[in-house]
Amino acid sequence: MKELVEFRAEILKALGQPTRLKIVDFLRDGERCVCEIFPAIGEEQSNTSRHLNVMLAAGVLSRRKDGLKIYYAIKHPEIIEVVDIVTGIVKLEIYGRHSLLKAVG
Amino acid sequence: MKELVEFRAEILKALGQPTRLKIVDFLRDGERCVCEIFPAIGEEQSNTSRHLNVMLAAGVLSRRKDGLKIYYAIKHPEIIEVVDIVTGIVKLEIYGRHSLLKAVG
DNA sequence: TCACTTCATGACCATATAGTCATATAGTAA
């Protein structure tokens, strides 16, 4: 059986890729079909489909079928929290690096 | 210049690997030197060193030298938050899957 | 039936990653 640490890593890894993060950002306001997602993030449909599947498998997204369209949504609101906290950390990091640059040169 | 989305992905990716997650878990209580970390997580010294470097570069860990030893610590308390939230999500996921298994057969 | 739309997937390629082993580097202490 898969270890807890591997499940945790799988979720974080699923979120730790620029294209997938863009998808999560786009899904913030609610579910969207693939046909809306891939133009919004500027990626090919096939590539988008693969990334959606990675996040679906990790438990990051959920999926709903409606006729021809397949709607993906963020599965747990906690995912948004995680992404927001990380965004905050990045801002701290960037501020820190800029201050350092200023201090050095 | 690197995009914000890439910084965010870098942090999440740095956390999204079982060996690195074990390191973060071990560093919860405060800084530790490499010589404490690698036996604690059961990995080789060289491999541990590489993973520490990945997290250092991503801004997940900080580093402090003291004589021969190098102490690593979690750089931002928010990292712990992220990891904890993800652990919560995993528990929801595992519960969901088990319920499904029970419901199915 | 046929044409069309939406999404998933097979085949493939280039690159990245995790890990191992041996070695280099830096600091300590005799």
Add this chain to the structure above:
DNA sequence: TTACTATATGACTATATGGTCATGAAGTGA
């Protein structure tokens, strides 16, 4: 100096990943 400890890194291997292009599968509607 020499010997030792702690950490980092070069060289390498096997596998994973992200992406593209072409095609398949499923649903819709004429």
